[in-house]
Amino acid sequence: MEQHSILDALQWRYAVKKFDSSRKIPAKEWALLEESLRLSPSSYGLQPWKFIRVKTPEVLQQLRAESWNQSQVTDCSDYVVFTTRTEMLESDVDEFLKLQSGIRGTPMEKLQGYRDVILGDIVKGPRSAQAANWAQRQSYIAMGFIMETAALIGVDTCPMEGLDPKAYDRILGLESTGYRTVAAVALGYRHAEDRYAGEKKVRYPISRIMETR
Amino acid sequence: MEQHSILDALQWRYAVKKFDSSRKIPAKEWALLEESLRLSPSSYGLQPWKFIRVKTPEVLQQLRAESWNQSQVTDCSDYVVFTTRTEMLESDVDEFLKLQSGIRGTPMEKLQGYRDVILGDIVKGPRSAQAANWAQRQSYIAMGFIMETAALIGVDTCPMEGLDPKAYDRILGLESTGYRTVAAVALGYRHAEDRYAGEKKVRYPISRIMETR
Secondary structure, eight states: OOHHHHHHHHHHOOBOSSBOTTOOOOHHHHHHHHHHHHTOOOGGGOOOEEEEEEOOHHHHHHHHHTTTTOTHHHHSSEEEEEEEESSOOHHHHHHHHHHHHHHHOOOGGGGHHHHHHHIIIIISSGGGGGHHHHHHHHHHHHHHHHHHHHHHTTOEEEEEOOSOHHHHHHHTTOTTTTEEEEEEEEEEOBOTTOGGGGSOOOOOOHHHHEEEO | OOHHHHHHHHHHOOBOSSBOTTOOOOHHHHHHHHHHHHTOOOGGGOOOEEEEEEOOHHHHHHHHHTTTTOTHHHHSSEEEEEEEESSOOHHHHHHHHHHHHHHHOOOGGGGHHHHHHHIIIIISSGGGGGHHHHHHHHHHHHHHHHHHHHHHTTOEEEEEOOSOHHHHHHHTTOTTTTEEEEEEEEEEOBOTTOGGGGSOOOOOOHHHHEEEO
């Protein structure tokens, strides 16, 4: 792939403030965006996430009210709420290992060692108390993937962290699911009048954020 | 950009287990990878991260010993340690706003409202106690960006979470810097004998990870 066009895409991307609500993401583009989430890597491959694509206008209105009333929620083409596991259970690991066994044809017995490593870490080990934060971090890799893919195909995005996760959980009925809202991504097309589109990017120089040792 | 080739790249990517230590990432490719980190979005644009590219063999050996002795640390072309702020201070916000003022020519006075919002949230507000986790999450967006860009230009990666962050902090001398290790990414080229390269991806079907409401 052309290095030039990747750089162009990354520079073209910005956090959209005002979406053009008349433009919708076509099915073919959406399929690739969805697949970018699905193909994202995660620690141990566990995929501790569920993405909720909200299309119902009434629900979007409710979510907007819990997002500092930001217009992106209702004006974008597709609003995707990122939710992640609050803890990792043995059953999560077993579901994943069954999937792996099915896809790769590895007998479950051969996955016991891997199972023990995961259980001894994020399920029952020292990191298990931090499993919710761990899962949230993983989902931000997926956030990076969907936003970069979007930029590459000319779809705009806005990552949304300015929202009330508890209110989202209530509206989306997540309380008893073992998943909780961490953030959202609005996807669609920038409005011609979004003045933020023309603003220069504010980034530290590479010398400030990268050290070589 | 061709949708087909993006999908190919995402499917081509996998977590490399064995790098070809004889192959190094050329300067031009590295510049784009570095730029992908730099152009990553973060909450409020604060960029609460520092990336450490470790090239010294002795240091890499020490880090490998604290990473379950995984060979990726020493055999990859470029090993990038992700470090993030442990807390967000007023000075972090002011440094960022000065940068913004300089780049966009906005007088600092006009950024006071934005400053207050940030201070009332991640610096002094309810989320300030979670600032370290917040900063770590942001850095995983950058992790997504560098891994997707790498895949698009045929550079392999392995995200590394199986490491002792405290030991990394000690080796890299981070204790008094306000930054702490969260993870790392090894970049380079897969070894012809890495059998993991041929394994099928283990991913839940989209119906399991995506709901539409």
